[in-house]
Amino acid sequence: DAGVIQSPRHEVTEMGQEVTLRCKPISGHNSLFWYRQTMMRGLELLIYFNNNVPIDDSGMPEDRFSAKMPNASFSTLKIQPSEPRDSAVYFCASSPQGQGYQPQHFGDGTRLSIL
Amino acid sequence: GEDVEQSLFLSVREGDSSVINCTYTDSSSTYLYWYKQEPGAGLQLLTYIFSNMDMKQDQRLTVLLNKKDKHLSLRIADTQTGDSAIYFCAEKGGYNKLIFGAGTRLAVHP
Numbered sequence A: 001d002a003g004v005i006q007s008p009r010h011e012v013t014e015m016g017q018e019v020t021l022r023c024k025p026i027s028g029h030n031s032l033f034w035y036r037q038t039m040m041r042g043l044e045l046l047i048y049f050n051n052n053v054p055i056d057d058s059g060m061p062e063d064r065f066s067a068k069m070p071n072a073s074f075s076t077l078k079i080q081p082s083e084p085r086d087s088a089v090y091f092c093a094s095s096p097q098g099q100g101y102q103p104q105h106f107g108d109g110t111r112l113s114i115l
Numbered sequence B: 001g002e003d004v005e006q007s008l009f010l011s012v013r014e015g016d017s018s019v020i021n022c023t024y025t026d027s028s029s030t031y032l033y034w035y036k037q038e039p040g041a042g043l044q045l046l047t048y049i050f051s052n053m054d055m056k057q058d059q060r061l062t063v064l065l066n067k068k069d070k071h072l073s074l075r076i077a078d079t080q081t082g083d084s085a086i087y088f089c090a091e092k093g094g095y096n097k098l099i100f101g102a103g104t105r106l107a108v109h110p
Helices: none
Strands: A005-007 A010-013 A019-024 A031-038 A042-050 A053-056 A065-071 A074-079 A088-095 A110-114 B004-006 B009-013 B018-024 B031-037 B043-050 B055-058 B061-066 B071-076 B085-092 B098-100 B104-109
Touching (some): A031 A074, A042 A065, A074 A088, B043 B055
Antiparallel strands (some): A031 A042, A042 A053, A065 A074, B004 B018, B085 B104
């Protein structure tokens, strides 16, 4: 089975540029999560979707960040304009929906560096 | 509110046992998870425990759950250098959301 697929694996760009991170969840999973990980703040939940609908975006740092899930197999996280403090590793995770044992499965992350 | 706390660092000698501790706040959590993150990689599900269990063993891993004290621990027997990683404790919140601790960095030395 293919796991959660994120692209690109690495992105280096200059401040002010638009950055788009992509995620393909595991087929059949109804929930999708975007996280950011830094040394200073650890692992932060930015936004999550249930059946393609954003449920909670309170973790999105500011209006420069936006996320979409146009269908069940694709999501994007966009930063426009990017700033050096956005440098981090961004993870996408997906999980099946339900009340029981429903662990999240993580992608390998996108390492973003804003110069 | 929901909160998960872990100690940040643990250093052990190769071959010894490691015990990573975690406390959580939501007594209604049904599942608690341990994830492992190796350098440059994503979080990998290591093991989990259901809230009606006190203990779960899986090869070198033992998970202990004390619901009264809201305390979870992960014991790794015969710790190897390949076990060096960051270990995250997580409890299940609403909508399949997971509440993660800050992670415990385990260093294994010869």
